[in-house]
Amino acid sequence: MKRPAAESKAAAPPRRGGSLAADPRFRAFVVQAILLIAIVWIGWTLFENIRQNLAAQKIASGFGFFGETAGFGISQTLIPYTEESTYGRAFFVGLVNTLIVSALAIVFATILGFAVGIARLSRNVLLARLAEAYVEVLRNLPLLFQILFWYLAVLGTLPGPRQSTPLLGAVYLTNRGIIFPKIGLEPGSGIVFGALGIGFLLALILRFLQRRQMLMGSERRSFGWLTLLLIVGLPALAFVLTGAPVSLKWPELRGFNFVGGARLNPELLALLFALSTYTASFIAEIVRAGVLAVPRGQTEAAFSLGLSRRTTLRRVVAPQAMRLIVPPLTSQYLNITKNSSLAAAIGYPDFFYVFAGTTLNQTGQAIEIIAITMAVYLAISLATAIFMNWYNRAIALKGA
Amino acid sequence: MKRMFCALFVLAGFAVTAPAVNAGVLDDVKNRGVLHCGVTQGLPGFSSPDDKGNWTGLDVDLCRAIAAAIFDDPNKIKYTPLTAKDRFTALQSGEIDVLSRNTTWTLSRDTSLGLNFAGINYYDGQGFMIRKDKKVASALELSGASICTQTGTTSELNVADYFRARNMKYEIVSFTTADETLKAYESGRCDTFTTDVSQLYAMRLKLGNPSDHTVLPEVISKEPLGPVVRHGDDQWFDVVKWVLFAMLNAEEMNITQKNIDEAVKSPNPEVKRLLGSEGNFGEQLGLTRDWVVRIVRHVGNYGESYDRNVGIGSKLGIERGLNRLWNKGGIQYAPPIR
Numbered sequence: 001m002k003r004p005a006a007e008s009k010a011a012a013p014p015r016r017g018g019s020l021a022a023d024p025r026f027r028a029f030v031v032q033a034i035l036l037i038a039i040v041w042i043g044w045t046l047f048e049n050i051r052q053n054l055a056a057q058k059i060a061s062g063f064g065f066f067g068e069t070a071g072f073g074i075s076q077t078l079i080p081y082t083e084e085s086t087y088g089r090a091f092f093v094g095l096v097n098t099l100i101v102s103a104l105a106i107v108f109a110t111i112l113g114f115a116v117g118i119a120r121l122s123r124n125v126l127l128a129r130l131a132e133a134y135v136e137v138l139r140n141l142p143l144l145f146q147i148l149f150w151y152l153a154v155l156g157t158l159p160g161p162r163q164s165t166p167l168l169g170a171v172y173l174t175n176r177g178i179i180f181p182k183i184g185l186e187p188g189s190g191i192v193f194g195a196l197g198i199g200f201l202l203a204l205i206l207r208f209l210q211r212r213q214m215l216m217g218s219e220r221r222s223f224g225w226l227t228l229l230l231i232v233g234l235p236a237l238a239f240v241l242t243g244a245p246v247s248l249k250w251p252e253l254r255g256f257n258f259v260g261g262a263r264l265n266p267e268l269l270a271l272l273f274a275l276s277t278y279t280a281s282f283i284a285e286i287v288r289a290g291v292l293a294v295p296r297g298q299t300e301a302a303f304s305l306g307l308s309r310r311t312t313l314r315r316v317v318a319p320q321a322m323r324l325i326v327p328p329l330t331s332q333y334l335n336i337t338k339n340s341s342l343a344a345a346i347g348y349p350d351f352f353y354v355f356a357g358t359t360l361n362q363t364g365q366a367i368e369i370i371a372i373t374m375a376v377y378l379a380i381s382l383a384t385a386i387f388m389n390w391y392n393r394a395i396a397l398k399g400a
Numbered sequence: 401m402k403r404m405f406c407a408l409f410v411l412a413g414f415a416v417t418a419p420a421v422n423a424g425v426l427d428d429v430k431n432r433g434v435l436h437c438g439v440t441q442g443l444p445g446f447s448s449p450d451d452k453g454n455w456t457g458l459d460v461d462l463c464r465a466i467a468a469a470i471f472d473d474p475n476k477i478k479y480t481p482l483t484a485k486d487r488f489t490a491l492q493s494g495e496i497d498v499l500s501r502n503t504t505w506t507l508s509r510d511t512s513l514g515l516n517f518a519g520i521n522y523y524d525g526q527g528f529m530i531r532k533d534k535k536v537a538s539a540l541e542l543s544g545a546s547i548c549t550q551t552g553t554t555s556e557l558n559v560a561d562y563f564r565a566r567n568m569k570y571e572i573v574s575f576t577t578a579d580e581t582l583k584a585y586e587s588g589r590c591d592t593f594t595t596d597v598s599q600l601y602a603m604r605l606k607l608g609n610p611s612d613h614t615v616l617p618e619v620i621s622k623e624p625l626g627p628v629v630r631h632g633d634d635q636w637f638d639v640v641k642w643v644l645f646a647m648l649n650a651e652e653m654n655i656t657q658k659n660i661d662e663a664v665k666s667p668n669p670e671v672k673r674l675l676g677s678e679g680n681f682g683e684q685l686g687l688t689r690d691w692v693v694r695i696v697r698h699v700g701n702y703g704e705s706y707d708r709n710v711g712i713g714s715k716l717g718i719e720r721g722l723n724r725l726w727n728k729g730g731i732q733y734a735p736p737i738r
Contacts, residue, residue, distance in 0.1 A: 058511070060512035361485045
């Protein structure tokens with residue numbers, strides 16, 4: 001009784017022609033299963049080997065180091081950090097430094113890049129040529145060279161703190177960076193800033209109402225003086241009532257350095273200048289390509305409809321050009337974040353330098369730290385890409 | 401980027417090498433016919449290439465002595481210049497056999513980095529260099545100063561301790577390579593440059609006008625510098641350790657490059673044991689009986705190496721100080737060969 005059943009099972013595949021091995025779907029499944037097992041096995045072997053070899057050489061492993069005292073100083077800390085802080089804290093200090101320089105460089109590179117890109121298309125020959133020269137010089141020199149140029153040849157040749165003379169009364173350009181007055185906050189300053197915020201908010205509401213009135217066709221009234229009063233008067237009133245809690249702290253030379261004021265380190269400035277100007281040269285070309293790729297017919301059609309040059313550019317050319325510009329622009333933004341790791345050359349304490357550099361050297365845990373470093377850069381890049389892809393979809397042609 | 405590759409190397413190295421079973425480093429070096437030695441990127445007196453491209457220095461001499469003991473040829477060495485930051489990774493990954501790069505012996509490096517210090521070939525301490533026109537006479541007057549140093553060094557940590565303990569403010573600016581650090585100091589980015597005192601003297605020679613700069617009298621730390629090997633190969637550890645001891649013992653017995661041929665005939669049993677005419681001490685190490693003869697003939701004893709590279713006879717002109725032999729008022733002391 002059993003045999004027929006078994007036979008019928010075995011007999012099923014031949015109906016599709018030949019044995020089980022001849023079934024393409026079955027073969028595909030087997031091949032993939034073998035491949036998967038092989039990959040898992042290789043991965044496991046690698047992991048096991050690493051573990052055993054580290055143990056054999058008695059090299060520390062694991063993630064316990066995050067809680068230990070770092071012991072080294074960092075020159076730029078935007079979140080509180082001292083030598084007594086942990087490696088975990090140092091990790092975030094470095095991360096913040098990378099994010100801040102990348103974000104600033106993205107903003108400046110975009111502004112400069114768009115300006116230069118549009119200047120290259122200008123009918124003014126001098127302007128177009130200057131923009132062309134800018135692009136060709138900056139994008140053809142290695143970035144590391146440019147960073148060192150800004151750091152050593154430009155900022156490094158500024159006078160020392162004792163020799164410097166103030167610009168505009170209180171801004172000092174020195175080889176220790178740019179030193180300027182700091183806004184000092186005492187208790188009660190929150191109220192002043194709150195008043196400033198409320199003033200702005202009210203002014204915005206006012207403006208909204210005014211626009212609506214215009215659209216509705218009612219009589220147009222000017223609120224200019226009221227807006228001014230809200231933005232300036234309200235915080236000024238709060239300032240006086242709370243006893244002047246906000247003041248400017250002037251830098252003053254004491255001993256080796258200035259104390260009192262705020263300072264932008266030359267390492268940050270050099271990296272920021274170099275990253276912004278270098279990437280701007282690529283963005284300029286992307287912008288130029290995007291604008292030129294909009295068919296001429298579009299412009300001509302707009303002109304023949306009687307649209308002004310300005311409106312044509314804003315309403316016809318720009319929206320179509322942006323669709324071409326955004327995807328390559330995303331790549332440039334990703335490059336900025338990654339290129340910021342060249343900071344090590346001039347001692348700017350970015351994430352790579354603090355974590356994959358000093359922390360790695362002191363803890364010796366290369367594997368954990370390199371893995372985390374890769375994950376962090378990947379996360380920053382993916383986040384940037386996700387945002388840009390969302391923006392790209394938002395401006396893409398709808399429907400169809 | 402180089403660091404990243406280096407670290408990936410370690411990863412790949414650990415991942416691929418067969419677990420636990422490693423052929424001894426000594427056998428590897430013999431088969432390969434060349435010693436891989438990690439040195440600095442150029443520190444006069446310790447390890448720097450001369451105008452003909454030959455590496456010289458106190459740390460280089462140790463590598464040359466090891467190569468001489470193994471091959472009877474001190475030139476069978478491949479030098480790998482390393483930054484302070486990359487040096488341990490290079491050793492852990494097996495890129496080099498021995499790290500002879502003015503490296504401070506500390507507990508955490510000895511343990512969690514998976515390394516062994518084979519001895520101390522230079523007793524050093526950390527100091528500060530400053531421009532004379534700053535009119536600073538003591539490190540205690542450095543409050544508020546900007547300080548340049550190299551990252552990945554004990555200097556970076558000591559300076560943090562020193563200022564913290566004395567409640568002095570400072571700004572640290574640290575760079576990856578010694579040259580970048582020096583350039584930043586020279587350009588005025590920092591008021592002072594801190595590292596081991598011997599290095600300060602060496603780096604001062606690289607400045608445009610060395611006499612404009614002075615080294616402050618304070619020595620703020622202990623910096624025992626020595627050669628380093630990986631954990632897990634005791635035979636190789638012994639070889640490196642005893643090559644250094646042999647150079648010290650040779651100096652103690654007044655055996656020099658000049659008198660080595662007469663010394664071999666000496667009836668003194670201590671000298672006979674050292675030079676291999678009595679006992680098989682070299683063979684116990686996996687070397688030949690005449691290993692010390694080879695070392696002294698090609699490289700010289702410790703004192704000769706010191707004088708030639710960093711001592712009074714050299715450009716650096718550093719006093720022997722602590723590095724004198726124990727019986728001459730210093731603390732250099734090697735266990736006996738017997």
